[in-house]
Amino acid sequence: MRTARTVTALLAALTLTGCGAKVSDAPDGKESKAAGGHYPVTIENCGVRTTYDKAPQRVVTNDVGIAEIMFALGLEDRMAGYVAPDYRSSRDDKGEAPWKSGYGKVKWLSKKEINKELVLDAKADLVFAGWNYGFGEGNGFTPEALKKLGVGSYVLTESCHNGTTSKARGVMPPLEALYTDLETLGKVFDVEDRAAKLVEGFKKRVADAQAQVPGDGRAPRVFLYDDGKDKPLTAGAFAGPHDIITKAGGDHVMKDLKDSWVTVGWETVVDRDPEVIVINNYGEVGAEEKKKFLMSYPPLANVSAVKNDRVFVLDYVDLVESPRNPAAIAALAAYLKGVRER
Known part of the structure; x- marks a missing residue:
């Protein structure tokens, strides 16, 4: 002491x-x-x-x-x-x-x-x-x-x-x-x-990633899942995932939340029907376990991302403010490009 x-x-x-x-x-x-x-x-x-x-x-x-x-x-x-x-x-x-x-x-x-x-x-x-x-x-x-x-x-x-x-x-x-x-x-x-x-x-890295986004105006709806079973913790407009998603060519479904990291209801997620879910990989509950939960949670059964198994994983350090954010944009942009082409 x-x-x-x-x-x-x-x-x-x-x-x-x-x-x-x-x-x-x-x-x-x-x-x-x-x-x-x-x-x-x-x-x-x-x-x-x-x-x-x-x-x-x-x-x-x-x-x-x-x-x-x-x-x-x-x-x-x-x-x-x-x-x-x-x-x-x-x-x-x-x-x-x-x-x-x-x-x-x-x-x-x-x-x-x-x-x-x-x-x-x-x-x-x-x-x-x-x-x-x-x-x-x-x-x-x-x-x-x-x-x-x-x-x-x-x-x-x-x-x-x-x-x-x-x-x-x-x-x-x-x-x-x-x-x-x-x-x-x-x-x-x-x-x-x-x-x-x-x-x-x-x-420059962000601009290069954006240059690869098709100019057809088609932006897949994307939801960031951090954690939580009763209610999901996600990202609003002022957290790193917002820019990572939007600059990668996605439509951030929680962009109207004027906060950084926030809790919402599952009914809101279902209503906005994301086509892709990005999982934040960190903590004692890893990405695989989080994905298993999302895929087996009954209220999400008809959500497009779940039906089509479109889940992308980024690490915690990619998603909070850090010098890894631009690389995360490039990685997600490549995945979303594949989603459009399917």
Whole structure:
């Protein structure tokens, strides 16, 4: 058990000046221009402006997609560790995850939930997480709580609350959220050129995938199934699957839900009659078990995707905001092209 003396010592060592971060009302970029160098630099993240006098040195991330954003930017040496379940996906063995090597370079702090104790033990100066991706009012792990401990925060843009009183998440299209985080973190860590090259490459990959989509206006109806038997957890317009589905040439049947990850009723799924179901492969209940449930669940018997056995599997890290999103678009686009041709 941590002693009061140990906690006091850690709190004394961890201040926002450790990563050079302070809340600022200055216009974006104003301070950095005035200084004549890269720092200080002011960024906006989920509506909060923060000024960095220097780059964070000991970042702790929560969840696989967030860790891989850091890896993609080449920032492993700025990380104190990551919190995530077993990261391996079904495509890692095929060499389709260029950032997986980061997991061998950065300390794996925990497979379980991130918490203040873990962050203090890691001597973190910045926590990169998201609302419901580590941050949560219910568990008391929030940017405000970390600030009191002298630790800065960066919030995953996909997870931004879209209102001051609402728990709904999402303020921009999912791919735009990914590009925003890459570009913003590029400024924070002075790797703007690297971030720009990543974004340019990702946009090209998405454009190449879209170029393969037939121009006949035929968009197969697609439903994202995450989990749940009584009620399915799925994706709304502000979660990664929306852009993955639509840019791959599909019609996202839950596009009217102005939130990120949400629960709906099976009757809604039946009514919208998806022609393809995309399964989110993660957790203790794997993709095969999820597919068996969908294929044997009586209320879904007449749904087109079930009748025609049109189920496509993507991994969790493909579907949450991550640098794997563009590759997921390309993979799904190829599958939907086959669906049209049958």
